Amino acid sequence: MLIRKLRGWEIPEREVTPEGAYLNRRELVRSMGFTAAGIGSLLATGSFAKASAQQRIRGVDEAVNYPDWPAVDKYPAKKSTVFTEELTGREITSENVTLAYNNFYEFRTDKANVWRNVERFETRPWEVEVGGLVNNPQTFDVDDLIRSMPLEERVYRFRCVEAWAATVPWTGFPFRALIERVQPQSGAKYIRMTTALRPRQMVGVEEQPWYPWPYQEGLTIEEAMNDLCLLATGVYGKPMPKQNGAPIRLITPWKYGFKQLKSIISIEFTEEQPKTLWSTVTPGEYGFWANINPEVAHPRWSQATERVIPNNQRVPTRLFNGYAEWVADMYSDLEGEYGEWLYR
Ligand SMILES: Nc1nc2c(c(=O)[nH]1)N[C@H]1C(S)=C(S)[C@@H](COP(=O)(O)O)O[C@H]1N2
Ligand SMILES: [Mo]
Numbered sequence: 001m002l003i004r005k006l007r008g009w010e011i012p013e014r015e016v017t018p019e020g021a022y023l024n025r026r027e028l029v030r031s032m033g034f035t036a037a038g039i040g041s042l043l044a045t046g047s048f049a050k051a052s053a054q055q056r057i058r059g060v061d062e063a064v065n066y067p068d069w070p071a072v073d074k075y076p077a078k079k080s081t082v083f084t085e086e087l088t089g090r091e092i093t094s095e096n097v098t099l100a101y102n103n104f105y106e107f108r109t110d111k112a113n114v115w116r117n118v119e120r121f122e123t124r125p126w127e128v129e130v131g132g133l134v135n136n137p138q139t140f141d142v143d144d145l146i147r148s149m150p151l152e153e154r155v156y157r158f159r160c161v162e163a164w165a166a167t168v169p170w171t172g173f174p175f176r177a178l179i180e181r182v183q184p185q186s187g188a189k190y191i192r193m194t195t196a197l198r199p200r201q202m203v204g205v206e207e208q209p210w211y212p213w214p215y216q217e218g219l220t221i222e223e224a225m226n227d228l229c230l231l232a233t234g235v236y237g238k239p240m241p242k243q244n245g246a247p248i249r250l251i252t253p254w255k256y257g258f259k260q261l262k263s264i265i266s267i268e269f270t271e272e273q274p275k276t277l278w279s280t281v282t283p284g285e286y287g288f289w290a291n292i293n294p295e296v297a298h299p300r301w302s303q304a305t306e307r308v309i310p311n312n313q314r315v316p317t318r319l320f321n322g323y324a325e326w327v328a329d330m331y332s333d334l335e336g337e338y339g340e341w342l343y344r
Helices: 002-009 025-032 036-043 047-053 060-064 142-147 175-182 203-207 221-225 277-281 324-334
Strands: 127-132 138-141 152-159 164-174 190-195 216-220 230-235 249-251 264-270 305-308 313-316
Touching: 127 142, 127 175, 138 142, 164 175, 175 221, 175 230, 190 221, 216 221, 221 324
Parallel strands: 127 264, 164 305
Antiparallel strands: 127 138, 152 164, 164 230, 190 216, 190 264, 230 249, 305 313
16 A cells, blocks of 8 residues: 555656765765775674665554654644745645655665664654854753744745755744854854764664765855744654654755755854765765755756656746745845856
8 A cells, every 4th residue: 555655656767866876985985085994894784684674564654653752732833824835836745755755864865765764763862962153052952942942834845956846844943043042153154063973773874884974064144044944843733753854954945955954963153164964975066055046957957847746747946946035135145156156
C-alpha cells in the first residue's frame, strides 16, 4: 500500500539531480585531507549491515516517532493571517509526502528512504547554544525556548535547488525573536548555524565520512531578522518529525532548500561570512546567497521551472520563490556586482 503510494510520486531516475550527485568521492577525500586508512577504519564500523536491516517497510506515521514532548500542548499553533495557503498560489502538499521525501544527508542521500533511517536519532533532551559576538550568550533547552516563544503556523512555498518544490505548513517563531534575546554586538554581521553530528545515530554520517561534516549554513543578520525567516519546531500542526529536522530547523522560503538546515545545535554570530558544508564541497554550485531566481541557471541545469511534488508537474520558478516584496530590498546593494549574486 505504502509502496504503491510512494511509487506514484517518486521521480524517475533520469530526473534526479541531487546536490551530491556530482561528488567524486576520491577527489573529495583528497581535498578534505582524509587518509585512505582513516576512511577504511570509519567504514569498518559495520554500518552497511545495520542500514539494510532497517529497510523493513513501516507506515509513515510510525516512522515519525514523535518524542514524548514537553511542549506538545502548544500545537497546533494559531495560523498566520498573512502566510496562508492562498498566498502560496497552490495547494498544501500532503503530509505523507512531506514526511517521506526528504533531503537529510546525515541519514540517507535517497530522498524516499530518509524517514526509514531516523529511528536511532535522539532529539530530546536537546540544547541550542547561541553565542559568538553577542552580549548575552545563552544555551537553551529547546523545549524551554519553544515554550517562551510566540509560535505561529505559516504556509510557505518550498523549493529545493534540485528543482522539486512543495507547499508546507511550518510551525515556528521568528528568528528575530531569538536575536533580540541575545543582543548581537556591533561587529556581528553573519550567523553561522550547525546541525548535530552523531555518527552512531546518523547512518549517513557513518557511511559517508568524506563529507565535511557537520552540516553548517549561514545568513547575514539582516536576513535572519527578515519577517519571513523562521525557526521551525513543527509542521502540519504537530512537533517536527525527525526526518524534517527535529527539534528545530531553519526556514528561509526565498532561498533554496539547502540553506534551511535541520536539527540545529549551535547559532554563532560572526564578523566573517561563515563557510558552509555545500560551499566547501562545490563552491560554484551551492554558494552562500542561494536566492531563488529563475534566470540564474545552476551550472548543471536550468532553474526556469520547478517540479511540484507529488505529481511533478512543471511550473515556472518565481523570483525569490514569490517573496520578492519581503526580501528584494536586502539585495539591492549587491545588484550588478556580478551577474550571479542572486544565486551565489
Ligand atoms: N542538516 C541537514 N539539513 C538539511 C539538509 C541536510 O542534508 N542536512 N538538506 C537540505 C536540503 S538540500 C533540503 S532540500 C531541505 C529538505 O527539507 P525537507 O526534507 O524537510 O523537505 O533540507 C535541507 N536541510
Ligand atoms: Mo535541496
